[in-house]
Amino acid sequence: MPTTIYFQSGDIKNEPTEIEIYNIKGQKIKTLECINHVDAKSTESHSNIIWNGKDESGKQVQSGIYFYKLKAGKSTFVKKLMLMK
Numbered sequence: 001m002p003t004t005i006y007f008q009s010g011d012i013k014n015e016p017t018e019i020e021i022y023n024i025k026g027q028k029i030k031t032l033e034c035i036n037h038v039d040a041k042s043t044e045s046h047s048n049i050i051w052n053g054k055d056e057s058g059k060q061v062q063s064g065i066y067f068y069k070l071k072a073g074k075s076t077f078v079k080k081l082m083l084m085k
Contacts, residue, residue, distance in 0.1 A: 001085055005032075006048045007070055007077070017072045019049055024065050029055040053083055 005019060021030040032049050054060055063085045070077045 003051045004048050020069045022067045
């Protein structure tokens with residue numbers, strides 16, 4: 001089941017964006033990239049990127065707590081998310 005990650009773009013609107021997904025052990029399991037926010041679904045200063053719940057090898061990950069690191073331009077943010085199937 002896809003999970004949507006919402007974020008405010010504001011000052012980073014035209015910067016390259018990357019989201020790295022980590023499991024609870026701190027292991028990176030997936031990287032989501034967009035060239036710029038035109039590739040993400042943008043409305044004004046809010047954007048979102050959809051994660052299909054799969055790791056880099058295409059395997060569906062289990063329900064649980066994950067962390068994501070949003071990198072846009074010079075800004076980096078870390079947030080927690082819960083994936084539920």
